[in-house]
Amino acid sequence: MFGLVGCLVLLSCSKKDDAEAETILPPLDEITVTASGEYTVNDLPGDLTKTMDGKDITDDGGFNTVYYSLEDGRTIPKEYANTDKWDIAFAGVYNSTIWANNGSVKYESGGSNPGYGSPARGMFYLVVDPEVDQKYYNPTTHTPVTVPIPFEYLNEAYNKVSVVPVSDDKFDFYGALGLDHFLASGDGYAYYDFYGNMAPGNPKKSHVVYNMARPFIIKTAKGNYAKVILYSFYKGKPENPDRDNIAPYISFKYTILKDGSKDFSTIK
Amino acid sequence: MFNTYRNIPKAAMMSLMLLVSCTKKEEMPVLEDSKSTVVKDLAGDTGASVGDGVDGKTKRDFRTFLFNLKNKRQIWLNNAADSAKYLKTKDWDLAFTYIYNSIVYVNNGEASGNPGAGGPGIGGITYVEKPYSEVNEVPQDASFNKNQTFTGWDGWPQPYNFGWYFYQMSTHIARPIKNRTFILKTAEGKYAKLELINVYQGNPPVVTDLHWPAPYLTFRYFVQEDGSTNLKTN
Numbered sequence: 001m002f003g004l005v006g007c008l009v010l011l012s013c014s015k016k017d018d019a020e021a022e023t024i025l026p027p028l029d030e031i032t033v034t035a036s037g038e039y040t041v042n043d044l045p046g047d048l049t050k051t052m053d054g055k056d057i058t059d060d061g062g063f064n065t066v067y068y069s070l071e072d073g074r075t076i077p078k079e080y081a082n083t084d085k086w087d088i089a090f091a092g093v094y095n096s097t098i099w100a101n102n103g104s105v106k107y108e109s110g111g112s113n114p115g116y117g118s119p120a121r122g123m124f125y126l127v128v129d130p131e132v133d134q135k136y137y138n139p140t141t142h143t144p145v146t147v148p149i150p151f152e153y154l155n156e157a158y159n160k161v162s163v164v165p166v167s168d169d170k171f172d173f174y175g176a177l178g179l180d181h182f183l184a185s186g187d188g189y190a191y192y193d194f195y196g197n198m199a200p201g202n203p204k205k206s207h208v209v210y211n212m213a214r215p216f217i218i219k220t221a222k223g224n225y226a227k228v229i230l231y232s233f234y235k236g237k238p239e240n241p242d243r244d245n246i247a248p249y250i251s252f253k254y255t256i257l258k259d260g261s262k263d264f265s266t267i268k
Numbered sequence: 269m270f271n272t273y274r275n276i277p278k279a280a281m282m283s284l285m286l287l288v289s290c291t292k293k294e295e296m297p298v299l300e301d302s303k304s305t306v307v308k309d310l311a312g313d314t315g316a317s318v319g320d321g322v323d324g325k326t327k328r329d330f331r332t333f334l335f336n337l338k339n340k341r342q343i344w345l346n347n348a349a350d351s352a353k354y355l356k357t358k359d360w361d362l363a364f365t366y367i368y369n370s371i372v373y374v375n376n377g378e379a380s381g382n383p384g385a386g387g388p389g390i391g392g393i394t395y396v397e398k399p400y401s402e403v404n405e406v407p408q409d410a411s412f413n414k415n416q417t418f419t420g421w422d423g424w425p426q427p428y429n430f431g432w433y434f435y436q437m438s439t440h441i442a443r444p445i446k447n448r449t450f451i452l453k454t455a456e457g458k459y460a461k462l463e464l465i466n467v468y469q470g471n472p473p474v475v476t477d478l479h480w481p482a483p484y485l486t487f488r489y490f491v492q493e494d495g496s497t498n499l500k501t502n
Contacts, residue, residue, distance in 0.1 A: 113426040138350075142381075175426040184371045184418050185425035186381040195328055 007028035033073030046095035046248025082117040084221035120221035142181035148240040157213035158229040164262035277450035314367030368483040371420030375455040392453040402496030406497035483487035
């Protein structure tokens with residue numbers, strides 16, 4: 001008798017869970033990308049419910065991660081984090097830490113890739129082009145020679161990536177992509193002027209992020225390749241941002257090859 | 269915008285000042301043994317701060333200093349000429365960098381982002397979860413990965429980076445990691461062990477004053493000069 005009751009309870013419980021799991025996933029936006037090509041995303045909102053303004057100094061902000069599908073050209077709700085629906089995630093403070101979707105990565109510390117558990121095996125590779133870098137950047141001190149860094153240079157570096165430059169084993173599947181040489185980070189995609197060193201005496205120029213001419217390759221959840229250049233984290237994509245600009249609004253351009261090809265020169 | 273990057277290190281350091289409260293009832297361990305070098309209160313860049321309005325300090329980058337383990341020499345990089353003179357040499361084994369000189373590099377010429385990049389250093393760093401006094405040998409499986417040639421804030425900048433202090437976002441408490449000992453290769457490739465102990469003057473067991481003098485670094489180490497992997501110090 002007790003056994004039977006237990007069974008019934010178990011059955012009803014699992015049934016209910018299944019039903020909930022199905023109804024809990026929100027609908028996805030319309031697919032806007034169906035073919036290989038170059039696409040531009042302007043002012044993709046990060047977590048706008050969070051700001052550091054007026055908060056206590058010990059507040060970490062608690063920004064929610066934003067997931068995006070390069071394959072389909074749409075933002076993906078967080079409920080799909082552990083699926084292969086997304087290809088690039090923007091996490092952390094002002095959504096400035098970039099992840100590819102890799103379901104296999106979990107750390108000893110307990111943290112993990114935001115896609116942990118998904119079938120995706122995505123990864124990224126940052127392209128550092130010394131010829132373009134030398135126009136605005138000192139590789140010895142790891143600082144720009146001047147700011148702002150013209151978008152012209154970002155486009156130049158992006159356009160020069162005609163093929164996926166390295167094999168998959170040179171990609172990073174384990175970590176995340178972040179700021180350039182900030183507190184022991186290595187090469188990154190943006191310069192963060194913590195002290196306002198680039199514009200002494202102008203308080204609106206400290207704690208400003210300048211995107212660099214550093215495109216990156218994303219291997220998507222489906223295993224295709226995309227090249228991406230990130231222009232700005234500020235609303236309106238200002239080329240010369242200061243602290244009056246509003247963050248995080250993410251503006252970027254990318255070229256996706258939907259057939260597994262590595263040759264970007266076939267586009268346009 | 270992006271001012272959290274200012275906030276995090278500042279909060280981390282403020283919390284570092286509070287870190288030792290949990291050791292209040294413990295005896296201060298004796299750092300000296302028969303073979304190790306103990307460095308107490310080595311002054312870092314005490315003129316810099318991460319925020320405004322700190323008496324006697326300027327909000328600016330912390331100047332890096334280098335340290336030679338063998339002759340215990342501290343070498344300051346005060347300008348480009350100093351950097352040009354010392355960075356790409358084997359004159360140093362450790363570089364104390366960034367906030368409160370708390371991010372500590374070994375000297376490796378082949379590692380991207382290392383202060384000695386392009387130079388002759390063949391340093392490396394890994395760690396064992398063992399008290400310093402119990403580390404008698406370089407572990408057989410020790411690997412010195414060029415992807416990480418520093419130790420600082422645990423889990424930063426990558427979640428898998430090993431550090432010498434914890435910073436917890438949820439509690440804003442940073443504390444040194446007990447019983448973690450770093451296994452080093454010096455600039456010359458000799459094996460060594462290192463314990464990073466404190467950044468506060470006097471290596472105090474309890475700090476409650478947010479303006480407690482810092483950075484004053486306390487650490488101890490032993491270099492095996494005979495080329496072997498023997499790190500026994502007692």
